[in-house]
Amino acid sequence: xxxxxxxxxxxxxxxxxxxxxxxxxxxxxxxxxxxxxxxxxxxxxxxxxxxxxxxxxxxxxxxxxxxxxxxxxxxxxxxxxxxxxxxxxxxxxxxxxxxxxxxxxxxxxxxxxxxxxxxxxxxxxxx
Amino acid sequence: xxxxxxxxxxxxxxxxxxxxxxxxxxxxxxxxxxxxxxxxxxxxxxxxxxxxxxxxxxxxxxxxxxxxxxxxxxxxxxxxxxxxxxxxxxxxxxxxxxxxxxxxxxxxxxxxxxxxxxxxxxxxxxxxxxxxxxxxxxxxxxxxxxxxxxxxxxxxxxxxxxxxxxxxxxxxxxxxxxxxxxxxxxxxxxxxxxxxxxxxxxxxxxxxxxxxxxxxxxxxxxxxxxxxxxxxxxxxxxxxxxxxxxxxxxxxxxxxxxxxxxxxxxxxxxxxxxxxxxxxxxxxxxxxxxxxxxxxxxxxxxxxxxxxxxxxxxxxxxxxxxxxxxxxxxxxxxxxxxxxxxxxxxxxxxxxxxxxxxxxxxxxxxxxxxxxxxxxxxxxxxxxx
Numbered sequence: 001x002x003x004x005x006x007x008x009x010x011x012x013x014x015x016x017x018x019x020x021x022x023x024x025x026x027x028x029x030x031x032x033x034x035x036x037x038x039x040x041x042x043x044x045x046x047x048x049x050x051x052x053x054x055x056x057x058x059x060x061x062x063x064x065x066x067x068x069x070x071x072x073x074x075x076x077x078x079x080x081x082x083x084x085x086x087x088x089x090x091x092x093x094x095x096x097x098x099x100x101x102x103x104x105x106x107x108x109x110x111x112x113x114x115x116x117x118x119x120x121x122x123x124x125x126x127x
Numbered sequence: 128x129x130x131x132x133x134x135x136x137x138x139x140x141x142x143x144x145x146x147x148x149x150x151x152x153x154x155x156x157x158x159x160x161x162x163x164x165x166x167x168x169x170x171x172x173x174x175x176x177x178x179x180x181x182x183x184x185x186x187x188x189x190x191x192x193x194x195x196x197x198x199x200x201x202x203x204x205x206x207x208x209x210x211x212x213x214x215x216x217x218x219x220x221x222x223x224x225x226x227x228x229x230x231x232x233x234x235x236x237x238x239x240x241x242x243x244x245x246x247x248x249x250x251x252x253x254x255x256x257x258x259x260x261x262x263x264x265x266x267x268x269x270x271x272x273x274x275x276x277x278x279x280x281x282x283x284x285x286x287x288x289x290x291x292x293x294x295x296x297x298x299x300x301x302x303x304x305x306x307x308x309x310x311x312x313x314x315x316x317x318x319x320x321x322x323x324x325x326x327x328x329x330x331x332x333x334x335x336x337x338x339x340x341x342x343x344x345x346x347x348x349x350x351x352x353x354x355x356x357x358x359x360x361x362x363x364x365x366x367x368x369x370x371x372x373x374x375x376x377x378x379x380x381x382x383x384x385x386x387x388x389x390x391x392x393x394x395x396x397x398x399x400x401x402x403x404x405x406x407x408x409x410x411x412x413x414x415x416x417x418x419x420x421x422x423x424x425x426x427x428x429x430x431x432x433x434x435x436x437x438x439x440x441x442x443x444x445x446x447x448x449x450x451x452x453x454x455x456x457x458x459x460x461x462x463x464x465x466x467x468x469x470x471x472x473x474x475x476x477x478x479x480x481x482x483x484x485x486x487x488x489x490x491x492x493x494x495x496x497x498x499x500x501x502x503x504x505x506x507x508x509x510x511x512x
Contacts, residue, residue, distance in 0.1 A: 002436075010436060016506050031470035031509060034430050034449060034458065038508040054508035058432035058449070062506065 002059060003093040009063035014070055017052045023120055026112025029105050035061045037109040039069075043117050046076045053109075060099035064106035067091050077114045083107055130442040131488045135329075135420055135481035136278050136306060137446060141372070142331040148375040149333065152368035160365050161356070170367050177374035181338055184377050185323070186314035193339045193357045194370050198305040199229040200350070201324025201339040202272070204361065205301040206233040208347035209270045209322070210242055213299075217267030219243045221298075223255045223274070224464035225282075230272050230303055231460075243267075252413040253282035253465045261292045268296065274303040275313065275323075279448055279461040279477060280412030281421025283311070290319030299345055305329055305337075306418060309380030310388065321345050327369065331482070332376030336369030391419040391480050394489050398422050398478060401493035405500055411462060411475065420480040423448075425462075425471045428510040429503040434476055437499040443492055448475040470509075 002010070022040035029035040035057035042050035051073050055065040068088055072080040085103040089095045095103055132140075152173065158166025160174045175189070182189045195201045210220060222234045224246050238244045245263040249255055255273055264271070271293045276283045286302055293300040301322035304313050309330030315323055322345065326337040341347055341360070353362035399422055402408055407427035426434065431449030438445050448459025449472075457463070458472035478492065504510040 007436075010433070011440065013506065027508070031473070034469070034473040036508055054506055056428065056507040056509050057430050059436045061430070062433055 001096050002063070003095075005067075005091075005093045006060065006063040006095065009066040009092065010059045013053075013062055013066040015052050015066065015073075016054065018054065019050055019052050022050075022052075024113040024115075024117025026109045026114070026116055028108045028112055029057070029061075031056065034058065035102065035105055037061065037065050037105050039065070039109045039113045041072070041110075041113045041117060043077060046078070048072050048075055048077065048080055051113075057102065057105075058099070060095055060102040061105065063092055064088050064095075064102045065109070068106040068110055072110055077117065081111055081114050083110060128442045129491075130444070131491060132444045132483060133478040133480060133488070133492065134444045134446050136281075136418075136477065136479035138328050138334065139331045139481055140483065141328075141333055142376060142379060144379060145332055145372045145375045149368040149372040152371055156367075160367060161354075170365075173371050174365055174367055177370045180374040180378055182340075184381055185308075185340060186316050187340050188343065190358065191340055191343055193341060193361050194365060194373075195324070195337045195339050195361060196335055196366070197328070197337040198227070198303065198324055198326035201305075201326070201337045202227070202229040202301075202303055203233050204339055204347065204350050205322040205324055205341075206230065206270065206272055207237065207350060208360070209299055209301070209345065210237050211348035212346040213269040214242070217265075217269040219245070219265050219268040221245045221247060221260060221263045221268055221271040223247050223249060223284075225249050225253050225255075225277050225279075225461045226272065226274050227278055227303055227305065230274065234272065247273075249282075249464050251466050252416075253277055253280045253411070253461060254413060254416065255284050255289065257285060257288040257292045260289050261296075264293070264296045264298065268298045270299050270301065272301040272303065274305075275307040275311070275318075276304075276418050277412070277461060278306050279459055279475075280423045280465070281306075281418035281479075282412045283307070283416040283418065285416075286318050286320065294319060309377055310384070310418065310420075315340055315342070327373035327376055330376050330380050333369050333372040336366050336373050338373065387482065388419040394480050394484060394486065395419060395422055397486070398480075398489050398493065399424075401489070402496065405497050409467075409471065411465065411467070418479075422478040422480070424476055425467065426474045426476065426500050426504075427471060428507045429474050429500060431458075431473060431475050433503055434474070434499060437503070438495070441495050441499075443495065446477045446479075448477065449473045 019040040088103040158170040160171040308325035328334040431447030462472040
């Protein structure tokens, strides 16, 4: 039911882990529904230079987390923020319809991490 | 890659002897059992023999067996059939929180039709207590449906005791014996049930065929109208080959049932013991009143479907009660009814053993699972070493 690309990202997920000196962290989903995605980003001069994830969830949740790290790295935060759930699903050569919410989660996690980064920057400049 | 099938509660392979018993009825013996000529008579004879065999094996009379298309139809016919036939007597039905959806959804559908339903709870092992059933009974209760053993966690219910309570009250009692037919004793007089449903493909028979026992004197409105087959309780030309296969499979299961159960219990306990060595693992269901072939565990911090995919990549076929495999947003209603949190229930894994499994299979699974669990936990934001 999953595309080869989904299975590739599921079996060999890219960028798994945490970033100790991340300047943005986003977490979405909840264990009740069976999906939690946490993304760590390192932003330098508005560009995402490093990104890592940890995910509790199904095969699609892990694959979408993995693929969005590849899509986001090297992009400016303004560009990365524009990544849609549809683009995530397309990048994986499609997702089963019942799994589309997983691509939502991945896009939301990235936006949450970028928002967290902006908040941190604002807090730092204020102090 | 070596493939290991450990999902026998989902379905089983058809035994060779069963295939052979069925073959003539796909070939030369294609007659309609209702026809008067030779072809018809020979099919009728095969049908009668199968009915005699099935009724004998469950301690019933031949006239008390209705052949169906499987467990789901059996449960639907038992529940809706009795409810419709006795609705002038009362409109209250009792069932349990851990029933198969064939029962649960039938009961809930009747609720929409104006029946009243009481769902009795279970304890943390998934057990229904006869006292809880008694508490639920009302003067207008017409039917109680409690499964013989649970398909997810393998808990065996105290059917005899529940049957006594129900009988004392004058309601009818149906048990879904889909997981126990061919495994446990399902003598209907011993159990004290009025209706019992079973399915062939769970006991090494073909898919698409089952049987419903209906005690003499219990009325039933049919689900399917259109002919005089099955004493006017289930219209449609009989699935002769399937019915012959069902009878053969049940007969074979009874031949070495005790030896096979003892063998499975040994394998099951070895598997349970091995899985318990993995930290943050919970065994679900009763350790005492448990089907010989059922293993059900929850691995904390990981989700079931990703577990299944990893097992599949290693050639191991299993199942899970996670939301992602149930087709809804909620994990298994059985695990939730047993008091597990959503978080834990999402990480459930069911391995159900069968005739084709051996010790080497158990060892292979026990070698692979800890690696997969560790890998997924490493990836999980919930897991702290």
